[in-house]
Amino acid sequence: MENIVPMELMAAGEVGHVVQVDGSPEVVHRLAEMGLREQVRVMMVQPGRPCIVAVGDHRLSLRMDDEAEIFVALTVIP
């Protein structure tokens, strides 16, 4: 069973992959251009508003608006 959470609920150090990016088409398009898209592996570096996430090898600072939301399937570390 995958544990899917909104990105803002990820704790520091948690890892997962993006399953869905919601928001206006422009925002989703722009995030994809910067590499934040479905199936990409992400790690929460510093939670908050704005937060810092590691997308692959990049570090993005991110503050979403009310309509935009990124859902992440957490990788369970045994």
Added chain:
Amino acid sequence: MPLTVAIIGNPNTGKSTLFNALTGLQARVGNFPGVTVEKKIGRIKGTAEPIDLVDLPGTYSLSPRSLDEMVSVNVLLGRQTDIGKVDAVVCILDASNLERNFYLACQVLDLGLPTVIVLNMFDVATSRGAKIDIPALSKKLGVQVVATSAHRKEGLEALKAAIAAAVPNGPGPRPHPFPEVFYAECHQLASKLAELGRSDAPSFLVERALLDVGGYLETEWLAGSDIAERWKAALVESRARLKEAGCRVPAVEAKARYAWAKQTLSDVATAPAVRAATFSDRVDRVLTHRFAGLLIFAVLMVVVFQAIFSWAKPLMDLCGAGQSAVSNVVASLIPPGTLRSLLTDGVVAGVGGVLVFLPQIGMLFFFIALLEDCGYLARAAFLMDKVMSKFGLNGKSFVPLMTSHACAIPGIMATRVIEDRNARLATILVAPLMSCSARLPVYTLFISLFVSDEPLLGLRGARQGLTLFAMYALGIVAAALVAAVLRKTIFHGETPPFVMELPAYKWPSPWIVVSRVWDRMMAFVTRAGTLIFAAAIVVWAGSFFPGDHSQEFEKQRFVEQTQATQADPLKHRAMLEESLGKLNERMAAHPPTTESERAEWQQKLSITEGGLADLNVELKPLDDARVEVNLLRASLVEQSFLGRLGHLIEPIVKPLGWDWKIGVGTLLSFPARELVVTNLGIIYGLGQDVDESNQQLWSAIREAKWPDGRPVYGVPVALSIMVFFSLCAQCAATLMTIRRETNSWRWPLVTFSYMTLLAYFAALVTYQVASRL
């Protein structure tokens, strides 16, 4: 004709380093007409045929969302007339992150231009375990692929050879990443466009128009023409049909291009392993920490500001000294008259007024370039985003606003880092509200005159310090409120999500820092300089004409001749005045204790004073003539166009507690706020050489009376003047910079109008409230 080659790439891929390494520091920098995008062109060194390299702004994609972003597309498509046809394009990628960088590469290849793909920072990628089969990748893409490590100058010769070979080789195949139904739809749209009379649009533009929902090509491109509505409708219909066919726009672009990237890179490149926590992450644990990070940031800002003020001060003084030296040389060569006045009060003062900002601008951009190039600036923006987002700005607005406390000109120039157009304009419009260093003379003058230095809570000068602090706070609060209002009115619309890459920390490159500082300084001198210069001439003319200056010039000639013939008595008097001052000082420090000592002092004093009195009699005609010149100037200013305007506006400034003299002084300080001090000196007939600590000016202000005998000045008037100058837009240089940065007269006009209104009403409220307390 040299070949024209454009260079494009994601931010933080080392594009500037590569550009500098290829061209040396010989780039021509300017602006693309009509937009705020910087145009930078350099000739590549050491090639057989001349090749011009056009630097395009760092970007993640070629989707034009604004006019600014459309420039890169226009350049690449050869539609930018000031660049002309582009013969080839160099696309620079970070070799460690090929998959993401291939998104842009895919779009670039779609242009159908001869292309060179550069895998930069190749040394870092291989050391981290990346394996890239360059010949295989090149074969798969059908274009040349070159590995470089620009910071070590490795691979540059191969790159130059590849660029030279790219044009004869011709373009590679287009990636063709989309499903066929998409291309069919583009085809249909193109014929629709031709039907509407626009058969000139390249297929790249049609594809982009279809893909970019709400982008430039949908909303602005044909705006104003009668086919705009039909074009928009056609796009909406096309997208609906594509959606039905299972090809959702714009999601299909990311899906298709990343799939293409994955497919292209499979079995030719292995990405380096993702590192769990990098060196930058460890540094960031401290530097972006909620408390420690903010503390370090605050300390850093204090240090930077201190450095700017203390290091730029001597240079600014030097500029000032140079200006008066040039003025004196001009005055010694040309007799008093209109020409001399034009040269010294108009030209030299105008140019000097511009150059005096240069040390601060250079210093500020030095620190900004340093912090930006090492990667810290992005962290500062991250830290400040929390505060700024509450007022509809974003983290990137912080540095420009901080900078504006020294001078709004570099502050406005620093807003180039803000991509969101609305946030950028809002930042530009509020930046001049920050209390810059030019307000300081005004604050100093009125605070030392009207705010008592009696101790408050045991602290001497605390009242004065608090008043000064209140003036700075007023600017910040006003800026926050105005920004919030602007974002709700003219720049309304969603505050877009804030996304910013935090690049890995690295050592700043001295060449990049030097070239950035140089570019900014030159941009300021050449563009703003010419406009400010013109403004200075206009103001000079306004305060000089009409009026018969012959008497003034005659008196001035007499003063100068007498000064030359009486040089010795003048020198003597200056000496005696100095020694009298020293005597009084010494006496105050060590009061005489015995009767004989007192007598000795008295004798010394009376000798000096007697000598002075004799000299004063001898020099009386000269002193009288000097006073007369100043009085003549004062009355000529009063009769000038601007002086008449001052009388005209007296009813408007009266509710602020001001008389016409303050009104004229303020009006004449339109080119620069600090001029009000000099202007009051001119209007009170004290000459132009007064500053905020001039005792004559202090007593003139204390003694100024309304016609009915009431004193003009008091605490309420002083406060209303300070509040006005804290909020007003009395700075031609700033307005010209806004015009240059926004490429429109509209925004400087908006800035001037709202700030003047704000300043007026705030001063009105201040005076009316304070005078009733």
